[in-house]
Amino acid sequence: MATVRVQTQDFDVGAEYRALTEGHSDIGGIGCFIGTVRANAVGPQLTALTLEHYPGMTERAISAIVTEAERRWTLLGCTVIHRVGSMRPGENIVLVLAASPHRQAALDATAFLIDWLKTKAPFWKQEAFADGTATWVDAREADDAAAARWQNS
Amino acid sequence: MATVRVQTQDFDVGAEYRALTEGHSDIGGIGCFIGTVRANAVGPQLTALTLEHYPGMTERAISAIVTEAERRWTLLGCTVIHRVGSMRPGENIVLVLAASPHRQAALDATAFLIDWLKTKAPFWKQEAFADGTATWVDAREADDAAAARWQNS
Amino acid sequence: MADDARAPLTILWFAWLRERTGTAEERLSPPADVATVGALVDWLTASSPRRAAALQTRNTVRCAVNQDFAGPDTPIRPGDEVAFFPPVTGG
């Protein structure tokens, strides 16, 4: 029911939406989130974002997050696609889609999936800049707080 | 910056996503919600959902809701498309897209836009069933509660 | 909306209110003392059984004056567009 993919190539939001929903008349709402590479406003220009991951564990961790979402909400399908490798500013990084009979479940499951993906799946971002430097992105406390919202529900 | 349309024809999620995001490297996340016609599980089969609206006021009300979302969150663009006329089960009804530098703003703005659209824009749904009957859909208290969440923020 | 003191109101009916009145739009000129939405509802209710049927469950009837949501105390002026409809159910 769920589609989980880790891939280097870009994804097609419209095609994934169709694949999830086509032929399903029991869906009432579909929530979606797309994360993209954001250019930086200050300092040397961001030229590339590289996503490293832990093959094997990544798919396992995402599947566990999806299973948890399916336990919490009535989902008629969901899609998680996370790119790895090198991406330029403006490119897509991650896609989450969650289909449910009900709007609130679709929206909540979408937020849950991206919040947990950010804090519980083994991906690491490295930024490369126009001045030749490269730095590993630090984990953000705000992301931990967003993920923790879902702990007690 | 915002795209607001009320139309009888279907929309293309992928095309709207591209139109919103193409050429923008300042976006970090895009939230999206699509509402669809859900078939009923009990009783005579739902054959069509007809959306009536108040031309003129509809566009005005949606634009006011979008303006309020832009006041509350840093949005780099948003899209609201609401269909009117007759639709069959499984068809798209409404599309909301919200692009922001930050994931949480994109997700919150998306939820806000659909919650307020459901309670503050002049649309009315009528369901037609296989037995020839037709009924106007009643407003749901849960929708009012969802919209009220945003009143104090 | 209009300055002409004798301009009629445009009354719009939507969804099941439209079905009860049998018309989507009509032009009416209530007496000058009908100066609020509440007074207009009273006057419409007294004016015909069909309009009375549309407006009878007042708690569930919503109103807009010149395309803005309105309450019983919202003023009505000649030439205004006044719409009556059920609670909205879009999205």
Next chain:
Amino acid sequence: MADDARAPLTILWFAWLRERTGTAEERLSPPADVATVGALVDWLTASSPRRAAALQTRNTVRCAVNQDFAGPDTPIRPGDEVAFFPPVTGG
């Protein structure tokens, strides 16, 4: 994972830990009394300056044993796959 008591551990290093160790993957056989993640971190730290550099800020180092997130008390058995990495930053 493996039953063979002498099977080496597979140690994986990711992101800046990998840069510090200079290797992404190695096979190591610590003494039998290295039976938890915490003991393994101590042993690795003592085993080479590069591994010590990777593991020195213990609060920010995360671990997985056989591809499940693990803590200092998680048991380690011969043949296990043990990965060390920074807090995750995907999504």
